Amino acid sequence: MVVREEHTGVTETTLPAAAPAKSAAPSRKFAYAWKRVRRGWQLYLLLALPLAWLFTFCYYPMYGAQIAFRRFLPGDTLWNAPWVGLAQFERFFQSHMFWTVIRNTVTISLYQLIVGFPFPIFLALSLNQVRRRWFSQSVQLITYAPYFISTVVIVGILIQILDMRRGPLNMALGLFGVGPIHFLAKPELFPSVYVWSGVWQNMGFNSVIYLAALTTIDPELHEAAVMDGASRLRRIWHIDVPGIMPVVITLLILNMGGILSIGFEKAFLLQNPLNLTTAEVISTYVYKVGIEGGFTNYSYAAAIGLLNSLVGLVMIVLARSISKALTGYDLW
Numbered sequence: 001m002v003v004r005e006e007h008t009g010v011t012e013t014t015l016p017a018a019a020p021a022k023s024a025a026p027s028r029k030f031a032y033a034w035k036r037v038r039r040g041w042q043l044y045l046l047l048a049l050p051l052a053w054l055f056t057f058c059y060y061p062m063y064g065a066q067i068a069f070r071r072f073l074p075g076d077t078l079w080n081a082p083w084v085g086l087a088q089f090e091r092f093f094q095s096h097m098f099w100t101v102i103r104n105t106v107t108i109s110l111y112q113l114i115v116g117f118p119f120p121i122f123l124a125l126s127l128n129q130v131r132r133r134w135f136s137q138s139v140q141l142i143t144y145a146p147y148f149i150s151t152v153v154i155v156g157i158l159i160q161i162l163d164m165r166r167g168p169l170n171m172a173l174g175l176f177g178v179g180p181i182h183f184l185a186k187p188e189l190f191p192s193v194y195v196w197s198g199v200w201q202n203m204g205f206n207s208v209i210y211l212a213a214l215t216t217i218d219p220e221l222h223e224a225a226v227m228d229g230a231s232r233l234r235r236i237w238h239i240d241v242p243g244i245m246p247v248v249i250t251l252l253i254l255n256m257g258g259i260l261s262i263g264f265e266k267a268f269l270l271q272n273p274l275n276l277t278t279a280e281v282i283s284t285y286v287y288k289v290g291i292e293g294g295f296t297n298y299s300y301a302a303a304i305g306l307l308n309s310l311v312g313l314v315m316i317v318l319a320r321s322i323s324k325a326l327t328g329y330d331l332w
Contacts, residue, residue, distance in 0.1 A: 068303035074295050081299075088303035097285060105281040108267075111183040112195045117255060119203045121248065124210035125236055143204025145218045158186070158197055184270060187278040194270065194279075198263075209251065210244055217243040249323050257316035260308050282308050 037044055068088055070081035092098060114270065130136040146154070161167050164184040170180045182187050217239060225235045264283040271279045282304065290301025 013211050037065070049312075056134045065302070065306055067299050068306045070299055070300075074298065083328055084299075088300050089307060091300060092304050092307070097297070100277070101280055101282055101285045104278055105262055107278075108191050108194055108262055108281065111191050112198060113255055113259070113328045116199045116202070117252065119199055120206035121244075123203055124207040124214060125240055127211060128214045128240065129232060129236070140204065143207070143223050145204070146201040147205035149201070151263070151265040152269065154197065154201055155266055158193065158270070162193070184272060185274040187275045190270065190275045190278045194267065197266070209247060213244040213247040214240060223281055253316060253323060256319035257312045259315050 064078070066078065067081070069083060069085055070078070071084050072078065072081040127136050127139060130139075149157075164170055164180040164182050169183075171177075173181065181189075183193055221239050222235055225239060230238070243293055260282055262281040262283055264287065267279060267281050268284045268287065271284065286301045286304050286308075288302070289297050293301075
């Protein structure tokens, strides 16, 4: 309070201004946010269904991850199952199948990453240079088609192609004097059969992302390079490749997260007792333990699956850190 006395003899008192209410600002922000929601309620309604799916199938199941730390039996409630801590993980680490399953999964995953990751990039760069539209569309149609074929059908086609007696591949090898090879009976050939069939099936569809990234490159860069006398290969190396490098790094980091995630369907359908030493991967082992192994192994199978997810998370973080340190590109 300020007291001021003037020459008239009258004492004037000035009271301090009242402090603004603290709740006014948050209330105004809430009102503004609600006004925006009401204005675009159709968009939020469209967003509600994907969010509901994400919560139902991605976040709510995390509640059941505690099965890996309990001795759960079907028919019993989750909270009544006794808590065993890390006993299920220790059981997997001490299992005679631990190193076999891990070795097979990592070998096929790295093989698939090294071989399968560059091919869509090469295909996209090649199609981007094709000037005949009919040829480009024909190649895209041929390479995209296998992706839309069911995995069961793909495996059936592979079995017919690799057949010892009537398979086209063995018939072609016979023309060069190479005797029939039972590809699915040789354990050392299973990773190659799995990986190269995956390249054939997914190469065309995966190249779509890189083709979309190539369309964002400024055409004036190519025009300037042509005026400077740059060849087509130099333009690809110095313009196209750097232009899609952020997309390449992002997809590489995401693929590193699935380093232990081998597709269950094709691996399971291509397995047989003769190639099981190299064909047994984590996904098929979890199925055999949890479903075929009886009702007492649910917690054991859940622990293996949870461990697989945790390793994938660690690999994503590690790949992100390495990418940021070496190239400067980051995922988030």
